[in-house]
């Protein structure tokens with residue numbers, strides 16, 4: 001029976017970047033349960049794929065710092081942009097931070113597919129489990145058994161099951177006694193407790209905020225929805241929020257006391273937020289919407305919480321809405337320079353299945369691509 005040199009499990013972002021960087025002399029195959037490659041890349045960033053970010057550092061990731069830094073040093077944002085440019089893809093920068101494909105994610109997918117042409121594809125094939133014999137791996141799939149000298153697990157996280165996502169990567173780790181953190185939804189909207197139901201009434205409104213969670217401050221738009229809160233600032237905050245309080249500054253670019261100073265107008269008229277939000281916010285912090293000059297000492301101290309509105313979210317919108325899964329194979333289990341399992345030689349883990357998760361803004365593709373190149377470089381030297 002045929003034994004591949006390398007079998008890549010999953011046919012998403014990290015798998016294709018890994019295949020693209022392997023020397024073409026190897027016998028490589030990709031196994032994926034979808035009928036097409038890169039299904040998440042296709043729909044990402046509203047179909048235009050937020051590939052990476054102008055500002056990239058290990059600070060933008062929830063994960064082991066050294067592991068992330070090693071990957072970013074090996075294949076940085078500039079390396080990624082150079083690779084794309086060499087292949088005729090010239091991403092645009094939006095909001096001075098986010099690199100997106102100009103027209104569609106296909107620009108990126110086509111490059112990855114072009115470089116992976118030499119790879120044998122096993123599509124519409126579900127991976128069931130992986131075992132190791134004395135000199136090869138056996139991968140049991142819905143279409144039979146595949147064998148390989150080395151295996152790269154690139155099966156991603158658990159969110160968006162409709163696109164083929166599963167936690168098979170963790171099952172594989174478990175069967176080899178490799179430790180992992182269970183997946184949980186991240187880059188996801190947050191639900192609110194009864195005291196913040198006023199936010200749900202504002203569904204559709206958004207505003208620029210600073211959200212403090214743990215030791216991070218996320219600076220972006222927040223969107224009110226009928227389920228709770230969402231938008232870029234909240235999605236990134238969800239990466240660091242496990243439970244307990246978060247704090248929102250609703251006027252990060254202003255000082256509420258400078259705004260009201262000497263004004264004869266109503267409070268809600270001087271607060272530079274949508275009127276409905278200003279009124280609801282004043283209500284929430286127990287301040288009456290009166291003329292600014294009539295504000296007394298007690299009201300002033302309550303008004304301060306416009307810059308520091310503290311509350312505990314109830315939970316999140318779940319895996320069906322989460323852009324990524326937090327958790328995965330623990331950093332301790334992997335050789336940082338190869339992403340090979342310390343316990344099982346020849347078994348590598350890359351992309352979202354590893355316990356590294358990026359903030360919103362192209363960081364998860366950057367991690368998928370950087371980790372993929374670390375692994376490909378190591379495999380190129382290993383035969």
Ligand SMILES: Cc1cc2nc3c(=O)[nH]c(=O)nc-3n(C[C@H](O)[C@H](O)[C@H](O)COP(=O)(O)OP(=O)(O)OC[C@H]3O[C@@H](n4cnc5c(N)ncnc54)[C@H](O)[C@@H]3O)c2cc1C
Pocket residue numbers: 009010011012013014015031032033034038039040041043044045046049050051052125126127128154155156157159160163164165166167168322323324350351352353361362363364365366368
């Ligand atoms: C709606 C949405 C929008 C996003 N937008 C962005 C964005 O703009 N920028 C950004 O940086 N990140 C974005 N992400 C996150 C990004 O898509 C992922 O982090 C990235 O794709 C991870 O790459 P990966 O190769 O690890 O996993 P994936 O790309 O998810 O690939 C894993 C592959 O494995 C396959 N697979 C899983 N289980 C099995 C099994 N049992 N058998 C066979 N095949 C299996 C899956 O079908 C999938 O094709 C977005 C995610 C979503 C859901």
